[in-house]
Amino acid sequence: MLPRNARLTDSAEFTRATKNGLRASSQNFIGYLLVEDIKHESRAGLIVGKSVGGSVIRHRVARQVRHALAERIVTLPDNSLFVIRALGGAAKSNIFEEISSIIDRVVKKSAEVKK
Numbered sequence: 001m002l003p004r005n006a007r008l009t010d011s012a013e014f015t016r017a018t019k020n021g022l023r024a025s026s027q028n029f030i031g032y033l034l035v036e037d038i039k040h041e042s043r044a045g046l047i048v049g050k051s052v053g054g055s056v057i058r059h060r061v062a063r064q065v066r067h068a069l070a071e072r073i074v075t076l077p078d079n080s081l082f083v084i085r086a087l088g089g090a091a092k093s094n095i096f097e098e099i100s101s102i103i104d105r106v107v108k109k110s111a112e113v114k115k
Contacts, residue, residue, distance in 0.1 A: 002070050008045030008081060017045075017081040022113065024105040028090040031102035032083045033076070033110055042076040044069045047085040057091045068099040075103060077110055 008014060021034035046069070048062045065084055076082055084099060 002044060002066055002073065005041055006043055006070075006073055008043045008083065013043070013081055014045055014047070014083055017083045018085075021081065021083070022106050022109045024102045024109065026098045026102055028087050028093040029095075029098050029102055030085045030087065031099075031106050032081075032085075033106040034081045035077050035110055035114075036079050036081065038079060040079055042073055042078060042080045042082065044073055044076070044082040044084070047083065048090070049086070051088045052086050052090050061086055061090050061095065064095045065099060068096045071096075072100060072103050075107060077107065080110075082106075 008017070017032045017034040021032035024031045046062060046065050048058045048065070050058070052058050052061055065086065069082075069084065073082075082103070084102065
């Protein structure tokens with residue numbers, strides 16, 4: 001479970017991250033990373049829409065994504081907002097592997113942009 005101080009809760013932060021952040025995608029997920037100038041701990045949020053499936057499936061996917069994010073949030077740069085969006089086939093995918101891959105790629109992009 002993500003700690004309370006590591007959760008994105010404000011819709012404006014979700015919008016800022018998805019519109020202005022760096023993007024990495026896999027077959028079933030899209031990740032957005034926005035590193036801000038404002039000092040704060042890294043925070044993450046998720047978007048699991050109805051295209052993923054019914055209520056039970058969406059909640060199962062959301063729990064698995066939160067679990068994967070909780071383990072990998074320490075690898076995100078300081079002062080960052082990270083949003084993961086689940087796509088249609090997310091319920092049948094290896095969620096942890098895809099999330100880890102997306103985080104690795106978007107953090108690498110962030111380091112390259114910073115140089």
